[in-house]
Amino acid sequence: MFGLGDLYIVGAVLGSIAVSAVGVVYGAINWNRSGSEEDK
Helix, strand or coil: CCCCCCHHHHHHHHHHHHHHHHHHHHHHHCCCCCCCHHHC
């Protein structure tokens, strides 16, 4: 499949993409949030 060889490699690539997407979404949601409780 796409020259990736083994099913485990495909899973690792898809897992890496999924983790990256979760990180981007989390960063976009929390971009302008303050870390301190005093601002709330």
